[in-house]
Amino acid sequence: MTEVLPRLAEVEADVQGLVEAHMETLLGVRFLASEYSTGPVHGGRIDSLGLDENGSPVVVEYKRGVDAGVIIQGLYYLSWLVDHRDEFERLVRDRLGATAASKVLWSGPRLVCIAGGYTRYDVHAVREHRRSIDLVRYRLFGSDLLGLETVASVSGGVPVSRQARRQPVAQAASGVQGAAMAELATAVDEALLGLGDGVNRVERKQYRAYQRLRNFACMLPPQYTKVLVYLKVNPADVDLVPGFTRDVAGLGHHGTGDLEVQLRTSRDVERARDLFLTSYAAA
Structure with missing residues (x-):
């Protein structure tokens, strides 16, 4: 050496x-x-x-x-x-x-x-x-x-407040299922913001970006049954699981990243934590 x-x-x-x-x-x-x-x-x-x-x-x-x-x-x-x-x-x-x-x-x-x-x-x-x-x-x-x-x-010199962390990306569908997806989006938001220091959140109409020097995650407004997050992770390096992770390289979608993660429950947020960390580290 x-x-x-x-x-x-x-x-x-x-x-x-x-x-x-x-x-x-x-x-x-x-x-x-x-x-x-x-x-x-x-x-x-x-x-x-x-x-x-x-x-x-x-x-x-x-x-x-x-x-x-x-x-x-x-x-x-x-x-x-x-x-x-x-x-x-x-x-x-x-x-x-x-x-x-x-x-x-x-x-x-x-x-x-x-x-x-x-x-x-x-x-x-x-x-x-x-x-x-x-x-x-x-x-x-x-x-x-x-x-x-x-x-x-x-990001503007103003840390993200506890109240701001609780706000979902956008209003999900109404009813019990809609409330559950809004709560899930809040859990994903807290998980991404909590990965480390210097995470900035950028609001766009179609998505919410999580950024260090570059984007490392983009979360779309919650759908009726799931929350979609796009990560800067090479899909070839991941054991893709149908219904949970998907290779979207070359496919049009809002936000940035080639790995789509589909989250339906709080357990999925825990399953995705290592993928979140990998994308965060690369940014």
Whole structure:
């Protein structure tokens, strides 16, 4: 065995180039633009712009080492972005098409900072802020390995309350069966939120996404007899059980993930816990 020592990039642009070339794989974000100008009045350039899996606008800022300025700079650009929604949607339309532009989710624009490190003051400041911010530490290993580690992740800086955790994705069918499915959806919600720190929940009309740096689970509104959850787990690595797990790679469905889990009772939630953890770990 030989030890592969971690190192920082020679220049910031090296990190930016790597991430932009593989942004969807690394961050779950579709790349839109690099060094995007904010115009003569604001006088700046956003390192990277993108659109995440749920349609949220994403500003990505990079620093080679430890630099508190990356958060302040990123928040400045995020505020600019929120004030220039039409311009961003035109960019999405030009790059990804009219359908993607019509589904931009402005309730949760995100800032992703990628740097060599952060201080405890950076982490504390992010957790006190009202924006969705991810602090990501990078390291290069040898000549061909890149590691990304989420240091802090907040969704609007407001933790999910106990009351909010009890709210189902959407109203299920009425009656006893409907109430049972709503209760089951709440149990699934609590299980996914309880997997670890830094789980953000994103509400879309068709589904609810559970996200670290990327989505790891998407839950649909409860049906009459079951709750469907889609996970970022390779179906080929799972012993599929008819009526419980299904390979949906290549099949159209709301949310993201190739493994469909069908939950009908609270016991199914326990059966699915290892699959939840696998998807969470991969995100």
